[in-house]
Amino acid sequence: MPRRDRAAPVLSESTVKTHVGRVLAKIGARDRVHAVIIAHRGGSAAQRLSGSAR
Template sequence: MQRADRRGPRLSEATVKSRINRVLTRLGLENRVPAALFAHRAGLAADTAPRPPAGADG
């Protein structure tokens, strides 16, 4: 078992990739792009796109 320090437990890159792939598979998604869309549509991700200032012509 890996030791945790003040910043929390450490996960290897391989572990993170494996867990992400399992989640994507369970959701029936191919990669992170549809996962981001899924999260946004489900209300799990905030809209962080920059918005033009009020009154700006676009």
């Protein structure tokens, strides 16, 4: 199916901010930059959530 024939998902800015905020809270990051540092140093968020981060 050509791309122009598909409906694009519509997410409001507040919805995106809510989801990002919840992800940051789950991994214990204060902002997106801190989330990148956590991921770089310790691996995936799944490892961090399970308590097996390096």
